[in-house]
Amino acid sequence: MNRKGCVSASLSLCAVVTCSALCPGAVHPAQQAAGQPARQAAGQPARTWTIGMSQCNRGEPWRVQMDKDVENAAKAHPELKVIFKDASNDTLKQRAHVEELVAQKVDLIIISPKEAAPLTEPVAKAMDAGIPVIVLDRALLGDKFTCFIGADNKKIGKAAGAWIARTLGGKGKVVELKGLMTSIPAHDRNSGFRDGIKGSQIEVVFEADMKWLEPDARKEMESALSRFDHIDLVYGHNDPGAHGAYLAAKAAGREKQIKFVGIDALPHEGVMYVKQGILDATFQYPTGGAEAIDTALNIFKGETVPKHVTLGSRLFTKENADKGGEPIE
Numbered sequence: 001m002n003r004k005g006c007v008s009a010s011l012s013l014c015a016v017v018t019c020s021a022l023c024p025g026a027v028h029p030a031q032q033a034a035g036q037p038a039r040q041a042a043g044q045p046a047r048t049w050t051i052g053m054s055q056c057n058r059g060e061p062w063r064v065q066m067d068k069d070v071e072n073a074a075k076a077h078p079e080l081k082v083i084f085k086d087a088s089n090d091t092l093k094q095r096a097h098v099e100e101l102v103a104q105k106v107d108l109i110i111i112s113p114k115e116a117a118p119l120t121e122p123v124a125k126a127m128d129a130g131i132p133v134i135v136l137d138r139a140l141l142g143d144k145f146t147c148f149i150g151a152d153n154k155k156i157g158k159a160a161g162a163w164i165a166r167t168l169g170g171k172g173k174v175v176e177l178k179g180l181m182t183s184i185p186a187h188d189r190n191s192g193f194r195d196g197i198k199g200s201q202i203e204v205v206f207e208a209d210m211k212w213l214e215p216d217a218r219k220e221m222e223s224a225l226s227r228f229d230h231i232d233l234v235y236g237h238n239d240p241g242a243h244g245a246y247l248a249a250k251a252a253g254r255e256k257q258i259k260f261v262g263i264d265a266l267p268h269e270g271v272m273y274v275k276q277g278i279l280d281a282t283f284q285y286p287t288g289g290a291e292a293i294d295t296a297l298n299i300f301k302g303e304t305v306p307k308h309v310t311l312g313s314r315l316f317t318k319e320n321a322d323k324g325g326e327p328i329e
């Protein structure tokens with residue numbers, strides 16, 4: 001998931017769903033930059049742009065990668081300055097961060113929100129203040145933001161369900177370890193999965209909210225193992241969840257009887273687990289960090305940007321991991 005990979009993914013797989021102009025009514029800072037060449041000609045320094053990046057939890061590898069993707073993409077543009085905020089998985093802290101960025105009058109906010117409902121209002125207020133907002137990965141409620149960038153979690157969940165049904169020969173007992181259910185990706189990975197197993201005899205014998213966190217997944221899996229002597233497969237809504245379940249099964253000496261499937265496919269996490277035989281499959285969930293910077297630059301130029309940018313995903317198994325996985329349909 002280097003920048004090159006992201007860009008090519010966005011070119012080949014990314015579908016633009018809807019288009020809209022920038023936030024209605026907002027006075028766009030890019031309009032104020034129209035005089036930039038004149039400034040430069042007059043020997044004044046070129047206009048710089050400050051982006052506030054509100055990250056919900058830098059304690060997770062995928063989110064560390066997202067911030068890195070933003071940072072690396074921004075580095076190529078000396079006119080950009082990015083202020084990173086880490087809310088440490090605390091919704092109130094993240095709300096305060098957005099408010100701080102508004103008070104600082106940054107030129108644009110990128111947010112990857114922990115939860116949908118509580119972050120919707122501060123983002124709406126940023127828009128009211130004329131600050132464009134790019135939402136990454138976890139959606140908000142309603143449509144008061146400039147651009148949403150993320151992969152299609154329903155599609156990924158459905159592909160996971162279909163792969164699981166196929167791999168288990170149409171029947172089996174599955175544990176579903178769900179992401180934080182107050183965040184949209186968890187809902188979509190759940191409903192997509194249920195769609196994907198429709199018509200099969202896959203039975204979800206145990207489901208729990210592990211809040212996207214590996215230690216929680218491990219604990220939930222311990223409960224599942226103590227209640228069920230036979231489990232065929234664990235579907236974790238992310239790779240840390242699937243890995244936590246694997247560790248619980250290993251501690252109980254049952255990891256060889258169970259298959260493990262996750263989502264994220266970071267090269268140094270999920271894909272590595274697949275290569276090591278820990279996970280049987282993982283579905284890529286691109287961070288969108290590089291695309292967010294590309295979109296921010298377009299906004300600063302005063303261009304109209306799409307309201308939704310949908311990123312593609314790839315499936316990694318031990319058969320295809322060395323070849324870079326394969327796109328999901």
Ligand code: FRU
Nearest residue numbers: 060062138185212238264285
């Ligand atoms: C990190 C994470 C990823 C997951 C994404 C969903 O916080 O849990 O593992 O794919 O968030 O929003």
